[in-house]
Amino acid sequence: MQHGLAWTPDDVDIERPSVARMYDYFLGGSHNFASDRDLAKQAQEVFPDAPHVVRANRSFLGRAVAALCALGVDQFLDLGSGIPTVGNVHEIVAAHRSGARTVYVDSDPVAVAHASALLRDTDRVAVVHADLRNPDAVLRGAVETGELGLSIPTAVLLVSVLPFVPDEDDPARIVAAYRDATVPGSYLAISHGTNDYRPKQVGEVENVYAKTTQPGVFRGKTEVERFFDGYELLEPGLVDIIHWRPEPAALAADPLGGDVARYSLIAGVGRRRG
Ligand SMILES: C[S@@+](CC[C@H](N)C(=O)[O-])C[C@H]1O[C@@H](n2cnc3c(N)ncnc32)[C@H](O)[C@@H]1O
Numbered sequence: 576m577q578h579g580l581a582w583t584p585d586d587v588d589i590e591r592p593s594v595a596r597m598y599d600y601f602l603g604g605s606h607n608f609a610s611d612r613d614l615a616k617q618a619q620e621v622f623p624d625a626p627h628v629v630r631a632n633r634s635f636l637g638r639a640v641a642a643l644c645a646l647g648v649d650q651f652l653d654l655g656s657g658i659p660t661v662g663n664v665h666e667i668v669a670a671h672r673s674g675a676r677t678v679y680v681d682s683d684p685v686a687v688a689h690a691s692a693l694l695r696d697t698d699r700v701a702v703v704h705a706d707l708r709n710p711d712a713v714l715r716g717a718v719e720t721g722e723l724g725l726s727i728p729t730a731v732l733l734v735s736v737l738p739f740v741p742d743e744d745d746p747a748r749i750v751a752a753y754r755d756a757t758v759p760g761s762y763l764a765i766s767h768g769t770n771d772y773r774p775k776q777v778g779e780v781e782n783v784y785a786k787t788t789q790p791g792v793f794r795g796k797t798e799v800e801r802f803f804d805g806y807e808l809l810e811p812g813l814v815d816i817i818h819w820r821p822e823p824a825a826l827a828a829d830p831l832g833g834d835v836a837r838y839s840l841i842a843g844v845g846r847r848r849g
Contacts, residue, residue, distance in 0.1 A: 595683035621779040644671035655736025710752035759849035772836035806845025813843035
């Protein structure tokens, strides 16, 4: 189908909601279609705080990347990077560690097309269209861009993307493959929706997301902790997302009154052991 939109490849079925475009809608972006908006509204009916949750997720991403820059990380591999929006990883990196490089990876054709067009003339950034469930292909593609080398520490970012890797694909094995491909002193950042607080409500969200191209699942903190095998968690550990190194003023003005159950989102950053 011809969409006539530079950021949407013609073979994309815009009638089928996509996780990347729904996320863009929740963030107030304009790279989404009626099907995405309709399903996002259904998700919001069962989880009214969704727009706050996605903003808290982006805020964590920014704090984590800034912290990793301060630790001297020179390359970032952002897996499931999404449709470019405000506060993209390469922008945070440029603000905190000039010279560091970012490789974005996503399986969504719109996310990749838009990012590629936007970043065509930007140095030290590359975009790879790949499925993170195939670490060999992802790493090969990332290295081929010339922006990533596996002999120096890398920060692997898996921010709100592991929910879209179902248990049958063995997400722990996939995360371990990235760990094993990187050198000691590399880092892993994860945020993940949790079913520890409101299992019934998040189960209804899962039912809504089952209608997308990438159904998603929430997991318990114990399950998410296992993704950090081989990593030492940085302070404050794997915690409710608003408590991961918050800006004191932001926490004081938290739009959900600091109610972590309303976020049902946890996050952590780990350093790969030697
Ligand atoms: C909720 S968005 C998160 C975007 C970004 N990481 C953030 O936190 O702002 C999830 C993204 O992961 C991507 N994604 C889901 N499954 C994927 C897979 N198997 N391989 C690569 N990307 C994937 C989706 O296309 C979407 O862009």
